[in-house]
Amino acid sequence: MPSAAVPAAGLHRRLEGLDLLLLGAKERTDSFERFSLASSGRQKPSRFWRVDIDAIVPEPERIALDGVTVRVDGADGRAIVCDLATAARDRMDLLGRAFGLTTAATSKFGALARAFSGIGCFVYVPADYDCKRPIAVTYAVAPNLAVFPYTVVLLERGARATVIERYEGGAGAFVCAATEAITEENSDLTCAAYQRLDAGSRFLFARAGRPGRDAKITWASADFGSDLTVGDLSVTIAEPGIEAGITSLFFPTGSQHVDIVSTVDHTVGESASHTRVKSAATDRGQARYLGNIRIAHDAQGTDSSLRDDALLLSKHAHIDSVPALEIAANDVKAYHGATVGALDEEQIFYLESRGIARTAAERMIALGFFDPAIARFPTEALREVLRQALQAKLS
Amino acid sequence: MAEPGLRIADLHCSVAGNEILKGIDLVVEPAQVHALMGPNGSGKSTLALSLTGHPHYAVTGGTATLDGEDLLALAPDKRARAGLFLSFQYPAAIPGVKVANFLHAARQAERPGDLPPAKFRALLLEKMELLGMDPSFMGRYLNDGFSGGEKKRLEMLQLAMLAPKYAVLDETDSGLDIDALKAVGESIAALRASDEGRDTGFLIITHYPRILQHVKPDVVHVMIDGRIVKTGGEDLAHRIEREGYDTIREEIGAIA
Numbered sequence: 001m002p003s004a005a006v007p008a009a010g011l012h013r014r015l016e017g018l019d020l021l022l023l024g025a026k027e028r029t030d031s032f033e034r035f036s037l038a039s040s041g042r043q044k045p046s047r048f049w050r051v052d053i054d055a056i057v058p059e060p061e062r063i064a065l066d067g068v069t070v071r072v073d074g075a076d077g078r079a080i081v082c083d084l085a086t087a088a089r090d091r092m093d094l095l096g097r098a099f100g101l102t103t104a105a106t107s108k109f110g111a112l113a114r115a116f117s118g119i120g121c122f123v124y125v126p127a128d129y130d131c132k133r134p135i136a137v138t139y140a141v142a143p144n145l146a147v148f149p150y151t152v153v154l155l156e157r158g159a160r161a162t163v164i165e166r167y168e169g170g171a172g173a174f175v176c177a178a179t180e181a182i183t184e185e186n187s188d189l190t191c192a193a194y195q196r197l198d199a200g201s202r203f204l205f206a207r208a209g210r211p212g213r214d215a216k217i218t219w220a221s222a223d224f225g226s227d228l229t230v231g232d233l234s235v236t237i238a239e240p241g242i243e244a245g246i247t248s249l250f251f252p253t254g255s256q257h258v259d260i261v262s263t264v265d266h267t268v269g270e271s272a273s274h275t276r277v278k279s280a281a282t283d284r285g286q287a288r289y290l291g292n293i294r295i296a297h298d299a300q301g302t303d304s305s306l307r308d309d310a311l312l313l314s315k316h317a318h319i320d321s322v323p324a325l326e327i328a329a330n331d332v333k334a335y336h337g338a339t340v341g342a343l344d345e346e347q348i349f350y351l352e353s354r355g356i357a358r359t360a361a362e363r364m365i366a367l368g369f370f371d372p373a374i375a376r377f378p379t380e381a382l383r384e385v386l387r388q389a390l391q392a393k394l395s
Numbered sequence: 396m397a398e399p400g401l402r403i404a405d406l407h408c409s410v411a412g413n414e415i416l417k418g419i420d421l422v423v424e425p426a427q428v429h430a431l432m433g434p435n436g437s438g439k440s441t442l443a444l445s446l447t448g449h450p451h452y453a454v455t456g457g458t459a460t461l462d463g464e465d466l467l468a469l470a471p472d473k474r475a476r477a478g479l480f481l482s483f484q485y486p487a488a489i490p491g492v493k494v495a496n497f498l499h500a501a502r503q504a505e506r507p508g509d510l511p512p513a514k515f516r517a518l519l520l521e522k523m524e525l526l527g528m529d530p531s532f533m534g535r536y537l538n539d540g541f542s543g544g545e546k547k548r549l550e551m552l553q554l555a556m557l558a559p560k561y562a563v564l565d566e567t568d569s570g571l572d573i574d575a576l577k578a579v580g581e582s583i584a585a586l587r588a589s590d591e592g593r594d595t596g597f598l599i600i601t602h603y604p605r606i607l608q609h610v611k612p613d614v615v616h617v618m619i620d621g622r623i624v625k626t627g628g629e630d631l632a633h634r635i636e637r638e639g640y641d642t643i644r645e646e647i648g649a650i651a
Contacts, residue, residue, distance in 0.1 A: 350486060356501060357472045
């Protein structure tokens with residue numbers, strides 16, 4: 001990659017002077033090397049897709065770790081919610097049990113976020129504690145800078161929590177984010193993210209979870225902002241009894257690009273995973289989705305499903321959707337289904353026949369298309385925010 | 396106001412290039428009930444869908460007015476707002492759109508701002524009870540996973556909530572059991588007894604006279620091969636029940 005060589009050298013120097021309490025110099029260098037060498041796992045650029053994801057790098061002079069501020073709300077009782085630097089200073093015993101221990105840390109952009117980690121949030125919920133109030137983590141990004149927000153979640157056995165991340169602001173910014181969740185036996189984590197970064201920004205993220213035995217883990221991701229969104233959502237299932245859910249919503253409008261890869265790795269059986277993707281595109285919006293389900297030879301009794309529906313609302317919009325199932329076990333349930341289509345004329349006519357004007361009818365149907373996926377997001381307040389955001393995109 | 400009534404004159408309609416309606420003349424006056432009977436494929440549903448403006452149904456001649464307004468010049472939503480309602484034989488399912496939200500949008504479109512949300516909800520519950528529908532219907536997705544009978548009840552619920560000037564019911568009775576049919580009949584009777592629905596004119600498309608026991612027709616028409624071949628009173632429906640369409644076919648054959 002000759003084009004990446006020059007900025008990479010400058011980038012490397014930017015690793016100096018970072019918080020070594022959080023992550024040592026060698027680990028930062030190693031992470032950076034991993035970013036430089038790893039593939040993002042994306043297909044080659046196509047006729048519809050001119051962005052070379054693997055060549056994306058931030059400009060060294062724009063890197064400013066404090067270009068993002070973290071606001072947290074909702075920590076209650078025995079849970080700890082604090083910024084990453086504080087956690088590194090005071091509770092490394094806890095942070096060290098989760099930070100860098102999921103596949104997010106080894107994915108291309110997750111490794112970049114880790115190399116430059118400094119600003120972020122740590123959520124810890126002790127054993128058997130039910131954190132009833134959702135924990136809200138908001139990353140407000142300053143314009144035009146390159147920032148690396150990092151969220152680490154640790155749930156001990158039997159703990160329950162809902163974490164809602166928001167990414168906002170950041171006109172013209174480069175935002176490379178990682179979220180890692182280690183959840184122990186019998187815990188229940190719902191982790192939602194709503195991204196509405198301003199125009200001109202690029203958003204790269206890696207979110208990964210490693211649940212314990214009989215744990216429940218749910219990722220829900222809504223990506224509506226940013227000019228370019230590239231994201232990896234993954235769960236590693238290495239214990240039995242796990243119930244994992246991944247929901248991804250995206251809707252490129254104008255000239256937005258979205259590229260999402262979800263991966264569920266079943267290495268042990270008797271677990272379930274359900275992936276649901278709903279996307280729409282209009283104007284010249286482009287999206288690509290790759291859904292990986294891997295079921296290892298010994299993962300008998302796995303129950304997995306992958307359902308992906310895409311709605312095209314203009315003739316220049318494009319969505320590529322590729323489900324990829326690798327199944328080495330022989331006693332499993334593995335369902336996948338994908339649809340790509342335009343609005344249904346019979347549905348539009350039905351609403352029109354009830355006095356609803358065509359544009360309003362189209363909006364209602366498109367909004368309805370997303371509704372089952374919105375229902376998988378936590379809190380009515382967030383669901384309403386997502387509906388409003390979709391309304392705005394549709395009008 | 397120009398002449399009241401749903402007035403159809405010499406209406407011709409083609410589907411995919413085939414002429415289905417070959418000159419229909421029909422006038423439904425306010426508060427009248429007309430029954431339109433005929434064998435499968437005679438063009439009854441085509442009449443219903445061409446009146447409401449379905450894009451696949453091309454009107455190639457004739458006129459249709461609603462209380463003087465030229466229906467054929469209007470987009471489908473404007474026909475509805477002018478006061479035309481079709482109870483679909485096969486209503487579309489729209490996953491993600493909840494029944495209550497849809498009904499509210501439809502009522503707002505056709506009667507803007509006439510009911511505050513609490514009153515709308517109360518009215519909706521009242522009409523649902525009349526149709527024997529559980530309140531949980533409101534939160535379900537529109538026709539999604541509905542049984543045939545549930546779909547027809549929902550069409551009747553819309554009729555009750557919208558109280559149109561003219562309602563075309565396309566085989567609303569088919570696929571209904573006795574209880575559902577009775578509920579539908581009672582719902583229509585309640586609408587006709589209400590202030591809103593007192594003047595509603597009905598065009599009831601059906602194969603069977605049994606719905607007509609619940610809603611007595613003033614006029615019965617028989618459609619065969621894209622034309623109305625016979626018009627009469629309620630007795631015509633009973634004759635069809637006894638004899639089928641063959642004797643009518645023979646009769647018109649004799650005339651021709």
